[in-house]
Amino acid sequence: MATALTAGTAQAPAADGRLRRVLRRLQRQPTSLVAGAVILAFIIIALAAPWVAPQDPLASSFLAVRKPPSAAHWLGTDEVGRDVFSRLVWGARTSMLAGLIPVLVALSISLPLGLLSGYAGGWIDMVLMRVVDAMLAIPFLIIAIALAAFLGPDIWNAMLAIGIAALPIFVRLARAAAMSVRAEDYVEATRSLGSSPLRIAVRHILPNMLPPLLVQTSVMAASAIIAEASLSFLGLGQQPPAPSWGSMLNAAQRHMAAAPWMAIAPGCAIFLLVISLNVLGDGLRDALDPKGR
Amino acid sequence: MSAPLLDVRGLAVGFAGEDGLVPAVQGASFALGAGACLGIVGESGSGKSVAALSVMGLLPPATARITGGSVLLDGRDLLALTPEARRQLRGGEIAMIFQEPMTSLNPAFTIGDQIAEAIRAHAPMSAAAARERAIALLRQVRIASPEKRYDEYPHRLSGGMRQRVMIAIALAGNPRLLIADEPTTALDVTVQAQIVALLRDIQRERGTAILLISHNLGLIAGLADEIAVMYAGRVLEHGPAARILAHPEHPYTIGLLGAVPRAAPGEAPLVGIEGSVPDPRHPPPGCVFQPRCPFAEARCAEAAPPLRALAPGHHAACHLAPLEPVA
Numbered sequence: 001m002a003t004a005l006t007a008g009t010a011q012a013p014a015a016d017g018r019l020r021r022v023l024r025r026l027q028r029q030p031t032s033l034v035a036g037a038v039i040l041a042f043i044i045i046a047l048a049a050p051w052v053a054p055q056d057p058l059a060s061s062f063l064a065v066r067k068p069p070s071a072a073h074w075l076g077t078d079e080v081g082r083d084v085f086s087r088l089v090w091g092a093r094t095s096m097l098a099g100l101i102p103v104l105v106a107l108s109i110s111l112p113l114g115l116l117s118g119y120a121g122g123w124i125d126m127v128l129m130r131v132v133d134a135m136l137a138i139p140f141l142i143i144a145i146a147l148a149a150f151l152g153p154d155i156w157n158a159m160l161a162i163g164i165a166a167l168p169i170f171v172r173l174a175r176a177a178a179m180s181v182r183a184e185d186y187v188e189a190t191r192s193l194g195s196s197p198l199r200i201a202v203r204h205i206l207p208n209m210l211p212p213l214l215v216q217t218s219v220m221a222a223s224a225i226i227a228e229a230s231l232s233f234l235g236l237g238q239q240p241p242a243p244s245w246g247s248m249l250n251a252a253q254r255h256m257a258a259a260p261w262m263a264i265a266p267g268c269a270i271f272l273l274v275i276s277l278n279v280l281g282d283g284l285r286d287a288l289d290p291k292g293r
Numbered sequence: 294m295s296a297p298l299l300d301v302r303g304l305a306v307g308f309a310g311e312d313g314l315v316p317a318v319q320g321a322s323f324a325l326g327a328g329a330c331l332g333i334v335g336e337s338g339s340g341k342s343v344a345a346l347s348v349m350g351l352l353p354p355a356t357a358r359i360t361g362g363s364v365l366l367d368g369r370d371l372l373a374l375t376p377e378a379r380r381q382l383r384g385g386e387i388a389m390i391f392q393e394p395m396t397s398l399n400p401a402f403t404i405g406d407q408i409a410e411a412i413r414a415h416a417p418m419s420a421a422a423a424r425e426r427a428i429a430l431l432r433q434v435r436i437a438s439p440e441k442r443y444d445e446y447p448h449r450l451s452g453g454m455r456q457r458v459m460i461a462i463a464l465a466g467n468p469r470l471l472i473a474d475e476p477t478t479a480l481d482v483t484v485q486a487q488i489v490a491l492l493r494d495i496q497r498e499r500g501t502a503i504l505l506i507s508h509n510l511g512l513i514a515g516l517a518d519e520i521a522v523m524y525a526g527r528v529l530e531h532g533p534a535a536r537i538l539a540h541p542e543h544p545y546t547i548g549l550l551g552a553v554p555r556a557a558p559g560e561a562p563l564v565g566i567e568g569s570v571p572d573p574r575h576p577p578p579g580c581v582f583q584p585r586c587p588f589a590e591a592r593c594a595e596a597a598p599p600l601r602a603l604a605p606g607h608h609a610a611c612h613l614a615p616l617e618p619v620a
Contacts, residue, residue, distance in 0.1 A: 185396040194383030
């Protein structure tokens with residue numbers, strides 16, 4: 001994630017106009033700024049987990065089982081006496097990755113497929129869209145659970161499964177974006193220069209497909225985090241004793257009445273991150289709207 | 294004009310409609326010598342843009358059908374070439390500029406990148422060399438401080454500037470034929486004049502032949518050596534520009550000239566042409582212009598007049614031509 005961040009800032013001066021305009025529009029939306037700050041804070045916490053977490057997230061203590069929040073354990077302890085706050089901090093890594101990896105998986109497969117489908121059209125489009133229709137007929141989480149169960153219980157398999165389950169929505173979007181960009185005058189102008197179809201597709205259509213997909217990326221990251229939590233809750237994601245917010249909830253459900261703090265902390269973290277991603281996605285949608293000022 | 298650069302003969306193009314092929318161009322012929330400028334003038338729907346796209350080979354493949362005629366470039370029939378061979382010609386031998394400069398540039402790249410891409414598409418060279426050439430092209434289309442403009446994104450340029458960039462891109466492959474489809478329609482009047490002057494300079498300095506398509510006779514008059522008047526998919530009159538502007542023979546051309554606004558008020562009233570372009574699926578009997586023609590006679594509805602030579606190089610398709618001068 002660190003590399004992704006630095007790459008983003010390094011590109012900023014080169015990608016002049018459009019990016020700067022979008023950032024300026026984002027700045028005028030206080031809610032998006034707050035959401036962005038929350039996401040950034042979570043990213044920093046995830047990256048700096050070893051320094052932020054006061055204790056070892058895996059160290060259990062039978063002297064402090066299911067203790068309520070106190071000075072020693074800010075958010076209490078879980079059923080084997082591990083510090084909930086430390087687990088929350090380390091779990092942020094898993095959850096942030098759970099938001100990032102499936103989206104990358106979905107994007108890297110759906111961009112070429114959507115481009116092919118939307119630009120080439122014809123029978124390729126027909127076949128791809130029927131497959132997508134079939135996948136869309138099954139609920140997102142069901143596909144993710146089925147795939148994760150098939151691949152075996154492991155956090156990376158879960159992320160891969162979530163990414164594949166998210167594919168149909170992304171392929172649809174990428175196709176729609178490719179079709180609308182294909183009809184732009186500058187594509188016709190490029191064709192009048194004798195550019196090859198491949199060159200038109202990769203150089204002129206692909207970059208202009210990204211804005212609508214960017215919005216979906218942020219919303220999808222939120223869904224993926226929830227999906228990871230769900231899979232971990234079902235035991236198909238993060239495997240004990242490693243922490244993730246979903247697996248913490250899973251453990252907490254048996255102690256809801258006696259130790260509600262075990263559920264409240266990861267629940268709030270998921271809620272905060274997901275709502276921030278959704279708000280940022282909405283803000284991006286407005287900022288990227290060419291009709292806005 | 295012994296061997297014209299571009300020779301379009303009897304071109305016929307139709308579009309697939311719900312009830313069969315709708316003819317858009319019906320037997321249009323025109324020719325353009327090397328380094329010359331031919332203006333095709335006509336109303337919306339007269340088939341002039343379709344004729345231009347046929348020359349480019351950019352008709353929408355799903356719906357358009359070329360049903361007859363030939364498009365000769367240096368005597369070679371373009372319609373017989375493979376799609377790949379036609380693609381090679383585009384941007385190299387033939388380039389095109391479009392009506393909408395605001396949307397004809399890719400917003401994701403700098404204008405310099407886009408010009409350099411067009412240069413390298415036809416003459417492989419290093420990025421640095423392409424940059425040099427792109428800057429030279431920007432200078433040639435009269436863009437001030439081209440080194441600075443090179444790295445600008447399209448949205449920072451005005452419509453006139455973007456059209457200049459489009460012209461630079463079109464010139465990147467050193468085309469011998471430049472097709473300009475309504476190149477000034479989307480621009481301010483003052484900018485229009487600048488673009489016309491630029492196109493004239495390009496024609497003179499580089500010897501690029503220009504096929505200028507417009508509904509604006511004033512624009513055509515300022516640039517074209519030859520004029521072809523199109524109506525309902527046919528060429529009704531063609532000849533040297535000076536001759537056609539001074540002695541139009543076809544009533545439609547006369548009507549078009551009467552509909553050009555002039556700066557001096559009261560000089561001549563602005564006259565429109567009554568009615569509208571006929572439905573191409575149900576053309577009127579006889580001459581296509583006869584239902585709207587103020588001079589129409591009985592014979593006009595009976596037979597379509599052929600293009601007849603009236604003076605050297607001047608042809609018109611009208612039973613009444615040549616018109617007698619009226620006092």
